Structure formats: structure tokens, C-alpha cells
Amino acid sequence: MPEAPFTIRRKLARGELVRLLYRLGHQAASGVLTLSVRAARGEVFVLRRGQVVVGEGDVVRKAVIARLSRLLAVDDMTVLFEGGVTAYPPGATNQISLTAWARQHLEAQLDGTLAEMLVRELAGIRLCLRKNLAPEAVDEADRRMLVAMAQPRRLDQIWPLARTPRFRLLAFIHFLRSVDALDGAGVVAERSGPHRIVDSRRQAALHLLGVDDGADLESVKRAYRRLARSLHPDLQPEADDQHRRTLERRFAEVTAAYEVLI
Numbered sequence: 001m002p003e004a005p006f007t008i009r010r011k012l013a014r015g016e017l018v019r020l021l022y023r024l025g026h027q028a029a030s031g032v033l034t035l036s037v038r039a040a041r042g043e044v045f046v047l048r049r050g051q052v053v054v055g056e057g058d059v060v061r062k063a064v065i066a067r068l069s070r071l072l073a074v075d076d077m078t079v080l081f082e083g084g085v086t087a088y089p090p091g092a093t094n095q096i097s098l099t100a101w102a103r104q105h106l107e108a109q110l111d112g113t114l115a116e117m118l119v120r121e122l123a124g125i126r127l128c129l130r131k132n133l134a135p136e137a138v139d140e141a142d143r144r145m146l147v148a149m150a151q152p153r154r155l156d157q158i159w160p161l162a163r164t165p166r167f168r169l170l171a172f173i174h175f176l177r178s179v180d181a182l183d184g185a186g187v188v189a190e191r192s193g194p195h196r197i198v199d200s201r202r203q204a205a206l207h208l209l210g211v212d213d214g215a216d217l218e219s220v221k222r223a224y225r226r227l228a229r230s231l232h233p234d235l236q237p238e239a240d241d242q243h244r245r246t247l248e249r250r251f252a253e254v255t256a257a258y259e260v261l262i
Helices: 016-026 058-072 098-107 112-122 140-148 155-162 166-178 200-209 217-231 241-261
Strands: 007-013 031-036 043-048 051-054 076-083 094-097 126-129 182-185
Touching: 007 016, 007 241, 016 058, 016 076, 016 098, 043 058, 051 058, 051 098, 058 094, 058 098, 094 098, 098 166, 112 166, 140 155, 140 166, 155 166, 166 182, 200 217, 200 241, 217 241
Parallel strands: none
Antiparallel strands: 007 076, 031 043, 031 076, 043 051, 051 094, 126 182
């Protein structure tokens, strides 16, 4: 049986869109992304290999970036991503890297107040990169920071190894945390849901996909593909309307669980 197409259909709260966009960029996804807010007409973006396809010129490029930034502030949004090889729209040959854009947007959020809050929140926590979501190094400072976080270390241990200005390191960590690319362990981490190595979201996702806590990435992918083949509505044309709606709901739940684990 053919592998189910990569489709995402779900509702997003504020703060979740940037994580989704980063993951699509990191996975070099191609397809059509539609972002809808309530009854308004959806905003459509064409992706090729993790990049948004846009028209020529700085004005057009800046307009697309402004659209994406505006949508990040929306509190209730419906997202539909239909994966597959896409053709370039007429006149659209310029591209915006989603991973680079997400990083730039998130690092720009850091100010003095947020930096001090970050230091207090991370006190006592050992941070470690999630390798499957780690960004590519863009310079030598990036490489040192990534190496320093390749194994669990506290912030005061990472800083001397990274040999980079404090503010840049904190901006990088803020970006990594915002896209769920960091795991954390420690006394404080036990009380901080988003930073625990095994949190309730991850446990629920593992249970939904039917895999053990120690499952590797390939096992997670196999479990998702197996469920996707049995639940994707397009692979069950004989299903009536009620059964199709059930399949759509279950497929969306399985896909959301898969996104938590990869």
C-alpha cells in the first residue's frame, strides 16, 4: 500500500505557529500551507524544500515576512498543510528559509528583561539539544554553542564552552526553547512542563502512537506511517460521511502526536 501523503490539519494557539513553521523548514517540506483565522479568507503560502516561494524584489519579500509575523500573534488559527512537490507560481522565484526566518524572529524578541527572566528560569537546569531539531551552524560561534549543548549542561557550564557574548547565547537558547529543540533536566525542570525530558505531552503522544518511551526516531516514524495508512480518509474511499469525519479527527490527532515526537 502506498505511504500516506504528509498532511497537517489542526488548530493552533498563539506561539504554536512558529514551532510548526520551523519544523516544516527543518524537514525541508514542500507543499501548500493555508493559515485561516476564524471566518476570514485563508492566507496561502507555497513551500519548496522548507522555503516559502515569493516574488522578486525586496518589497514583496518584506510583505511576505510581515504577513508571517502578523499571523504569529493570532491566538486561534486553523492550519492546513498539504505536502507534495509544488510548481513555482508565475513570477515567484525568490525564497525565504523558514528555519532562518523563525530563528531571526525569535532571537529579535530577546531584550534585557526577557534575558534576566530566562537566566532565572534556567537556573539549575541541564540543557541538551534535541538532535533531530538542532539548527545548522551559520558561523563558528554557532558551532561552539551547539557543541556545548550536545550533552546536558547548565547555563553556567555552557557559557565558557560557547565563548560567545552572554546576550547572543541567551538569544540562541530562547530560539531553541521556543521551537522545542531543547530538553532539560534538573530540580527546576521537574516543575517546568515545557522543559522536562519526558513531559505529559510527550507521554500522551507516545501512547497515542503505541510506541515505548525508549523508541528511536525510526520506530516513531514506522508507527506513524502504519496508523496513517489505516486512518487517512483518502485511502478509504468506501467510508461514509460519518466514518470519514471520524477518520479525519483520528488522523489529525495522530499527526499532532507525531509532530510532538519528531
